[in-house]
Amino acid sequence: MVSFEEARNVILSSVSATGVERIHLLDAAGRVLAEDMAAPWDMPSWDNSAMDGYAVNSADCGAAPCKLRVSAFLPAGAKAEGVRVEPGCAVRIMTGAPTPEGCDAVVPVEETDNGDHEVTLREPATKGQHIRFRGEDVQAGATFARAGSVIRPPEVNMLAGFGMALVPVHRRPTVAILSTGDELVELGRTPGPGEIINSNTLSLATAVREAGAIPLIIGIARDTRASHLEKLQEGLKADVLITSAGVSAGDRDLVRDILEELGARQVFWKVGIKPGGPTAFALHGATPVFSLPGNPVSTMITFEEFVRPALLKMQGHRRILRPFFKVVLREELRKKPGKVQIIRIRLERENERWYASSAGNQQTAILKTMVDAEAIAVLPAESTRFAAGDEVDAHFYGNHIDLLEATP
Incomplete structure (x- = not known):
């Protein structure tokens, strides 16, 4: 018999990340990047305005109020070629528009009288204010997302911003x-005397999906050598095989022998x-x-x-x-x-500490205790008594991690 820690270490040292595929960005949410992603160009690609307002030369408006002639207009999507901020002038500009030559600051429209031909600035301008400079977000060639990163909406946004429709x-x-x-019947059939519904398969398939993998339900192996042989051969064609029951030492516990x-x-x-x-763990090749x-x-629990x-780990996750x-x-x-x-x-x-109560009867036949559980406490092997008020280690179970995120 191996210890809890040994079992987990052996398992994790025995598996490795699956191969790489390139999929459309829209389908990549929640998947794990297999390669570092480098910027093909600067982001932003040009100096541009961070505000709706007026592009100015800060030397013209070091004190307020300041009046300037409005000489041009640059909306988002326009090109700045041929547009220049001349001395004593301002260019009306929209958010995202390229800053014109001679501009070293943008004054937000809220700090002006919003004039069309002449504008009064109510605040002095500081060099560099409200300008997004070329490459200040990411410079060309820089890695912006690492292999092992989970693709979330921010990663999707940046990948899309660099035109990367397919991602590894x-x-x-x-x-x-x-x-x-032999006691199992499938969902949809009313169990008779001595029969139970095969709930484990559906529970495991749900857990597999929640972990990001693809469940393949292959049915029930009856308590015969032929049935086990057929089903286990089918299961070994997948990347991973999970069996439930038939792994103890009873006369009809055939799983380990047939796998061998x-x-x-x-x-x-x-x-x-x-x-x-x-619990048993085996390897059929890899x-x-x-x-x-x-x-x-x-x-x-297992x-x-x-x-x-x-x-x-097989999907490339780091955590x-x-x-x-x-x-x-x-x-x-x-x-x-x-x-x-x-x-x-x-x-x-309570008072920035977590307090734990039993979720109910801890006998392994009591399924509702799993339904009610928000977390799992892991009690060390050699300890025998834990008094009320003692601290123990625990981790969230399933999606109850939202409790941690909701903690004030």
């Missing part, structure tokens, strides 16, 4: 999802974590295979702690683990030594 990103891995067991027959190398089986102890316990709570970070933060326990917790224990918790914010 890491390919999204395909993830085959297989549940096992198919040439997969078991890297570890059993992890010092509760829930989720029977294809990672995660064999997760079948209990839905254990399935979701996906969160082991599979999700691997999928993020693949959820950040830990300290929480203060509202109540006493006890555990046996030897395993890291995962506790589902709810959070409250």
Whole structure:
């Protein structure tokens, strides 16, 4: 049995980023850049006005009020060739228009009387004010977005500004999802005596999508060697295979044996974590295979702690683990030594500290506790008692990270 930390380190050292594909910029949001992006030209490409107002020579208006003759007009989209700020003159200018020769400042229209033929400036002008200078944002050849960056609206804006319609990103891995067991029936069929709905597949597919990868649902492997062989062969065609159930030591737990027959190398089986102890990890060539316990709570927790970070790394993400933060326990917790224990918790914010309460019954059969959980507390393996008021490490679960963003 490997420790929680060892299991995660082994998994992450066994996977690498997928290949590169070039996709349209509009489809690139949330994807990870596979290459550094360098500016093909200066941004902005010319000196231009940051305000609607008047282009002036600051030497003409060092004191206020100041009257100048309006000699020309430069709207956005115009060319400045042939336009010049002569001594004692101003050029009416719009935001984004190129600054004319002889201009070293722009006076906002709000600081003038908005004259058409003659303008009075109510404030003195300072050299360089309200001018966006060529290359002050990004200079030609400079890297403006690094490989490993997640493409957000700001990156889209800058990529588009440089005319980059196709961008290199890491390919999204395909993830085959297989549940096992004769007791399972698919959604849409009413379960009979001894049957349960195959909810794990849908939960895992949702988690895979949330992690940015592509789920491939391949059905249910029945408790026969032939069924396992067929389904596992199909699953190994994907970039990643996740199985749920059939990984313990029972007579019908066939997953590990059939994977070995198919040439997969078991890297570890059993992890010092509760829930989720029977988790196994194997490699079929370079294809990672995660064999997760079948209990839905254990399935979701082991996906969160082991599979999700691997999928993020495969997509080129640099931040693949959820950040830990300290929480203060509202109540006493006890555990046996030897395993890291995962506790589902709810959070409250008081006096700039997070306080944690149990999300409910921590038995692995209690699914609603996962629904109610906002975060996960990770209790160290060798510790056995945690008093109310003690601090422990926790991380947000799922999209509840919005709690952190909403913290005043």
